[in-house]
Amino acid sequence: MDLKTMLKELLPFQANTWSFFLSSVVLTIAGTILLYIILFYVLRSIFRKFERDIALVTLNVSAYPALAVFILGVLKFTFHQLPSVKLIDGIENLLAAGLIISISYWLVQLFTQVFIYYLRGYTQETESMWDDVLLPLLEAVVPVIVFTLATVFVLKSFGVDLTGIWVALGGATFVIGFAAQGILANFFSGVVLLIDTPFQFGDVLLLENGSIAMLQKIGVRVTQLYIPSKHCNIYIPNSTLQSQNITNLSRPTSYYHYSTDMKLPIALNVKEAKHVMVEVIQAHPDTLGDIDQKLAQIDRYYQLEGLENQQKIGKLRLLAEQEVNLKLEEIAPALEALVVTLQFAEKGGMTNEEIENVQQEYREFLSAIGLEVVTEIYHNRSVFTLKENRSQDSLIELIRNWYRIYIRDFHLLDNDSSIITEEWERKINLLKRRVQRLYQKISNPQNEETRLDDYVMELNQWLRERFKEPRQKWQEPQVLIKGIENSDAITYVQFNLNFFVDDIRLENGRRGDRVSSQIYEEVVRYLKQSATEVIEPQANSNATITVQGDNS
Structure with missing residues (x-):
């Protein structure tokens, strides 16, 4: 049998069928050529002019x-129109x-x-935690579902009868599920941890065994x-982690409480020693406390070689933070005054003149926070x-100046640096979004x-509680006398x-250890210089630095 005869048997098409195929x-x-030109030249040149790159990335x-879908789709349609023979059906299935x-x-x-990439950027700008931890789960599960x-x-498409396969899979699923109970328990525990969101990535955790770990x-x-x-x-099975009592040291704030024990001979001036301890804690730039008191003490202590730069940068940082606090104290009354204006204007409905007055205020x-309204004409609207x-006296610029000094700390x-920068830029973006939404409501009530007065009060509360929390009294250092101990005939x-350390997340979670050690050393050094006899930490095993698991 020659080739021509074989083709006639395999492809018994008429002349008009071949014409349709060709x-x-x-x-x-x-x-395909036209679509290629549109995709790679026309649309690409247009999308490159867009401010955001989402269209170009999608392209x-x-x-x-x-291109592949277009080619395969047209070819499948073509072969579907041809007479049904075994070879054609096989090609169509392929x-x-x-x-x-x-x-x-x-x-x-x-x-x-596209979706996950840009959604990840969005989640970094939101205050909720569930989206930060649920996103990786979607990223892992959705592709598996699609390919399945x-x-x-x-x-x-190949005509495979899936009934038997489903029955076999059902039986296999039962056997596998019974044999892999631990794996399934870990999987669902992981899902619960992601949905329940007791912590988020980067949080510092205190485990049951006393270890401090970062998620x-x-x-x-x-x-x-x-x-x-x-x-x-370390890698902990999700079911094991879920069953543990875990302390999240990063919540509700990243401030962390530390405690250090010391003991002095009772014959010494206890009152003076206690006063020195309080001042030494206040003088450390990385502890919390009243900024004015810290600035008053910062030049008196930690003047040893190697610590001058710490105190210098710390002082600049405290001064910058003080300016931020003053600006926030200036903004709060302005928002309160705006609430009063709105409450008065809301009675009987707001007129256009009242709306303009509120907008101006x-x-x-x-x-004051560093934003201005820019009006543009777009499609006759x-x-x-x-x-x-970019005003240097605005809240946003003061915040940036503050954290830029912060990241100059050589201990970091x-x-x-990226943790601090990303956190404050995220907060600045959140502030922008909040005030823009409120301006939209004010412009078009x-x-x-x-409800406008309620929205303004919510913004004021958010600035005070979520944007930057002011220094609180309970954050002040405390020196307590625990008791009296007799040892070697000495009382x-x-x-x-x-005291509180400013951020537990920094220095791989060991910032507090360094601060606590420096405070201890400075107290000992200063009291020695003051001719006060102090028992060295090495002289007694009880005189050690201890970290309490109390996070406030």
């Missing part, structure tokens, strides 16, 4: 999958499978490279923690946006004019030094 192939090639991710795989791959790429469904449709990742089966004291990662508030005015590690007075 014309479809030509149209496919022409359409880059979609270009080749779109094209259908390729089309399903291409679409699945396209969807997964769009989900991971794609596999099912591919098998169906790095909640996986499908295990949770990854970093132990700063041993510079190693709100613009003054915006100027006035559209306003808020832009930074490489990743600490509609049915919410009676000692036991002191307990209590």
